[in-house]
Amino acid sequence: MSEESAPGAARRITIAVDAMGGDNAPAEVVTGAVAAAAAFDIDVVLTGRSGQLQPLLTTQAPGGIPVAPGSANGTWPPGHPDQVRIVPADDSLAMDEGALASWRRPRSSAAIACQLVRRGQAEAVVSAGSTAGAVATARLRLRSLPGVMRPGLAVVLPTRPGPTLLVDAGAIADPKPEMLVAFAQLGVAYAQVAHDIGEPRVGLLSIGAEPGKGNRLARRAHELLAGAPPHGGLPIHFVGNVEGGDLLAGKADVIVTDGFTGNVALKVLEGAAAFAAEQTRATLTGSAAARFGALFQRRGLRELAARMDAETYGGAALLGLEGTVVIAHGASTAKGVTSACHLAADLARGRITEKIRERLGPGRDRHFLRRS
């Protein structure tokens, strides 16, 4: 589908899935993507080595999902009914390869998936490859939105009653303070599209409630967030500093921070959840009496385990590029890949890219219209 024909047309969502990325690629990725195509009524393009993917597709497509091999040159015939196809990519990024590898591998499965979005043949990319590699590849292959210096990685935290979005969870370790303002705009658009929050509250992660608390970066970012949005962008509902203990407290709908602090905070949270689950499990099964008692709690415990399970959250969205990119956990099983495809489809259907462009200011539209 060309970009010219896109506006106004009721189009199906196509997700390009990097089938070679992740600890469990390609088998679990293929299984998860096939399940997503069936469950969420989307089209899926798998990028990777045809010789490996074709047998997996043939054996793993359950329940009558139509499967066909992609054409060799990766074009996407309009109106084709099949839901899952392959676009060949002969190279791939290893899990321990970082940002530099993305320069050396223009034919990697992740790069080809991004190319499909860039050429308008898919609306979003899903990859379970290494975060550093996936972020660098996406930055290289997809344009940044006007006004966005660097994309930010957005992760949904399982707060109650509503979810909280953390941006940046690890795309850039040493951002400038201005980038945190852009992360706020990206996060607000995400919360509006994916969480249906009209005016999301934005908090800045710091180490004290007062504006003067924090490191140099956080103090300057506080000044910028509290001031008027630059370039005529939409105003931000800034609620001030939040602390680490507030991440799950629902005090803000969007929490912005640098990628170093954000990644540490996210992983502390995941580690603490795993630790608490293990301690609880040990407590509830540590004696015969406790095990007997647990029989009466089976349903609740199953729900609790599901809520604490990172795989149900669908991974992190890389926001600020011309196209949606969702990075699933490197250790994702099929379930995690399915969740990531679901998130990618939701963001694409909600036209997250257009929402972000709108938030960054009306002046940006003209710039956008001049592109290409």
Add this chain to the structure above:
Amino acid sequence: MSEESAPGAARRITIAVDAMGGDNAPAEVVTGAVAAAAAFDIDVVLTGRSGQLQPLLTTQAPGGIPVAPGSANGTWPPGHPDQVRIVPADDSLAMDEGALASWRRPRSSAAIACQLVRRGQAEAVVSAGSTAGAVATARLRLRSLPGVMRPGLAVVLPTRPGPTLLVDAGAIADPKPEMLVAFAQLGVAYAQVAHDIGEPRVGLLSIGAEPGKGNRLARRAHELLAGAPPHGGLPIHFVGNVEGGDLLAGKADVIVTDGFTGNVALKVLEGAAAFAAEQTRATLTGSAAARFGALFQRRGLRELAARMDAETYGGAALLGLEGTVVIAHGASTAKGVTSACHLAADLARGRITEKIRERLGPGRDRHFLRRS
């Protein structure tokens, strides 16, 4: 007790407790300090307003602990048998006062407590006042150990099987990379004294296992930690980068980081523990059947709750000064203050200050001997 008579003498440990610091001061602080004096066989000096403290002491000293008012000029008569006394301080730091207030309040209860340590009349300070205020006051009133540019705040994490120490948990938000090496030396001495670990493993908190991962500060600190210790200090057993998820995994005995990241990580951990406890409680009491089941797990659940309770950890130790300083949680109840006194007594008995001086290098001893 004068400094001249100290070496070699078998002396009782005296803890100076800032009785006016904390959300629940002075009542809970007095109760907690009195309990600590009885439980751990230490002497306690309460600093604060005599008019408020004296009535509390009289009514709250249970079980025959001898209590006597301190002399008006704050001197400490040698050989006096009483375990809990008052040294007057007419001023105090409010909980919302930061670092600057410590300059303006030389007669605050926190400043007077530090003065007692400086003059050799107490071995350690305990305060539940605001962290920023307590750190700044201690830095002003107590000398830094030679070779320590800034003190670091050390917090014990409840890992299994052994505890892990996190330094810095919030004393300095923008440290230089060299300071993280000093934090490692401080933490190693602490782990040796308080956790009885011969050669503690030191990890650097970052966002990836490889040396090149992290922000500028972490990457430079990695180089320094992997290199030879400067100034002839004792070698550090550096195990490389650890990630946020490793905080509770027992991969290192000491984890060093900057005070911004460390404070965020600590508070995320506390918040996650509270969140998990609440979710678990709701699950285990959410239905009549689940409540019935919980009857069989009462003992285990009680132990789990105690393990997750921040008040049993005794607060954070500010390391790198000429004297031990323990900062209890601002919301501490009597139990938290008692734990903090226990930690302070342990560190003082283990001669943590001398251990740190030793780790920082033999050349430092001469410098130390020349002081005063």
